[in-house]
Amino acid sequence: MARTDANPPMPEWSTEYQLVEVDADYLGKAVKPKQFIHIDQSECIMCEGCVDICPWKCIHMVTPDAVAEAQGTELPGEDPSDNVIFIIDDDVCTRCALCVDRCPTGVIILGKAGAPSPDGDSHTRTNNHGYGYGMRL
């Protein structure tokens, strides 16, 4: 099968990240599609389902020591209870939301960067709103 290897190339990853906190405005200028994947860590069970399902190989679970330095924000790994971090390549991600669909605990959401509305997050998945196994509900 190697001859017809049509797999998308692996995005480049680093093990010496410089972490910087930016605001929504910056992110909006840097990346074209205006929706962003977000993971709520409190219910993440680290099953790596999103890493497995991603057709573009753009989301990965790595150890916190992949981040070498942090500016203006807490360095992951400083807190001994920091176990793993998730990194996404926003230029490669197509927002296909397969990971949203795959997540068994439903903690991955596709939302807009910025302050959430006072009524709560409108992107939370419910029985008749969100993504369900390849279909937009």
Next chain:
Amino acid sequence: MAKVLDNPRPTLKERAAKIGAQIQGSQAWNSIFRPGSIFRKGYTDSPRNRSYVIMNSVLYHLHPVKVKRHAVKVSYTLCLGGLSFFVFILLTVTGIFLMFFYRPTGANAWQDIQTLQTSVTFGLLIRNMHRWGAHIMVLTVFLHMARVFYHGAYKPPREFNWVIGVILLTLTLLLSFTGYLLPWDQLALWAVTVGTNMMGYTPVFGSQVRFVLLGGVEIGSETLLRWYVLHVLMLPFVIVIFMAIHFWRVRKDGGISGPL
């Protein structure tokens, strides 16, 4: 004349294509095959559809959507584990066929096999496949164990899966051995006599073990029934449970081992 040329009668090929498209677009068809399935209309080879093919198929229970690059190299696994499972499925299918024509009693067993071979359509072929398949399965399971050992794949975090694997090897041998008696010919009877005599030498409760396995002090019709039930029901049931744990652990322990 021109009118005819404008609306030529559809050729057979075109009609077949139209019917095919209608079937593939029907609700019934789409209810069977989930989105992204290669059997759906308009499947194109894209990374996203490749993810969908596994995610929306029953194979997702067995395989993750993506595997390590070196895991698909045949030279690494030689497909031995997968083939062991595949031979097990072949054996189940052929074994069910054989069960229709077989009665596990001393008076009927041999005659049933004889009748199967001479008067049942494909009976001889299916029996051959079942017997040779059993030998192949013992071989592939054994070679799979050797392959895993030489790759050091039993090391953490896969220690427990190795233990399950040894249990599966034992169960495979037991399945093959219990099946060996069922034709109830001279070969079966005396091979099993030799085998079970060895079990009788188990310290402390050797004679009890032998009694339970033979259903008596000597091999007889009761032994045949007992080994038949073990062979077609109990041992397959147990081995399927252990196989399920084995495959589940392969994924939980991070896919196959390596690269070296």
Next chain:
Amino acid sequence: MTEIPEHLLKRAQAARDKAASPSDASASEGGDRIPDALLDRTKASGAGAAVVAAAPAGGVPVGAGPGGHTQRLLTVVKSGSIQEAKAAPVDKVHTWPHLLAVEFVAGLALTAFLFVFSWVVNAPLLQAADFNNTPNPSKAPWYFLGLQELLTMFHPMIAGVTLPGMGLVALILAPYLDRNASNKPEDRKFMTSMMTMFLIFWAVLTIIGSFFRGPGFNFTFPWRDGIFFEL
């Protein structure tokens, strides 16, 4: 009432502090928030910024992550897991078609082989079982012939129970006894040679038991007296 985890309380407090402090005014500064020193270092080391690193050129930021991409730290997960994590991601290929095609071909080849072999070679079916007629020699199935061969050397309890039992226990305990963490063949010559010896030992015993044992389980040569072996 469930207990709120410590780190969530901490985060909520930090957010409240941030909202209260006046230094939050930098929110509209756009791409200029990344310090020059950090950008220089990023360029020098070839590494990228995880959240976003940018070279502000005319107000349109350009990602400064690996490959010029914008890469974002999604979350830091606090609780422990049974999954093993590494510092660098592993490249993978899709199961479909790469693995499934290989499996399909392998399964097809095996089915074809089994079909043709079963067509050509018939499974043995001797005379009906007869308790009064012991064939000579009586042999166990081939995978137990190594054990039967051992029977000629040791007491039945040792050959039939103790030795195979010990072999099985040794196999089960192998991952717990082998403290060497490496899976490189050059690092584990001892275990490799042990296993090879074990396999050759059984193979030789099985071959002798299969082909070199004749009537009375006495030693014969297959090319002299013929083969006393049925599968």
